[in-house]
Amino acid sequence: MKRERRSCFRGVLLAMKIQSWSRYPPQFLMYPGAIIAWYLPDALTDATQKEIWVASDLLAPMLEESVKVDGNLRTNQRWFKPSSEDDVLTPGCINVSPAWFQQGHENQLDPQVSASLKGALSEKILKAIARPAAIATAALRVMHPEQYWAGLRAFGSLGEKAESKELLKMSETLQYWASMFNSLSIISNRQTLNHRDHLSIAECFDILTSVGNYSNARMSMPSLQLEFRENCETWGSCSGGDRIAWAWYMRDSVHIYAGVPVVWMG
DSSP states (O other): OOOOOOOOEEEEEEEOOOSOOEEETTTEEEETTEEEEEEEETOSOHHHHHHHHHHHHHTHHHHHHHOBTTOOTTTBGGGBOOOOTTOSSOOEEEEEOSSBOOTTOTTTSOOBOOGGGSSTTHHHHHHHHHHHHHHHHHHHHHHOHHHHHHHHHHHHHHHHHHHHTTOHHHHHHHTTOOOSSSEEEEEESBOOOSOOOTTBOTTSOEEEEEEEEEESEEEEEGGGTEEEEETTOOSSSOEEEEEEEEEEEOBHHHHHHHTOOOOTTO
């Protein structure tokens, strides 16, 4: 029997890569003239958490296939919690996107939908992630309106390009994509090493939603000289229970392809 699903942490975290910061009040961090991070514990309702779990279960076969003995930083087996009969979530790390460039091919070819959305379950997956996607988008609309509108313009342009170039799968996928972010990484039962994502946009917020039943975790952001320590976080050194993170972000190459560069906060 698998144990009952329980979530003891509910949160949304938005952060920018800035070298120094000062605290102002607990839920967000300030850099002179700009908010650089928001931290919102207990922000997701039980219903939304359940939707995240259900959607992640739907992606379980792809999550399982993603883990490799000789994988990279994202997929190497050594960083994942070993599977057991008590696990609810399948360990793994996959990307979900309506417009994805293969590594080394940014803006050399047209983007394609990610591999996770090319199968028979693509429409079902898109519908399953739609409400959590809309919630993350609503948070972005409040926290960074300029980024929200840049995302909206980018998707308008992507839709036009997909139609004019007869990129049928992308055009179909865009009809169901409910986020102003163009990429989602789903990270299940994995420890994440300190890293810097050179494919995202430094001036933009990312949104991390964390759900799980676990303890003794931390999330560190060395470039911000910041570390969150909570009973139920997701990234960092975690022990016990299941944990999953959905990371929403904007890939710079997609905005360049769409002709909507993000340059307002250089």
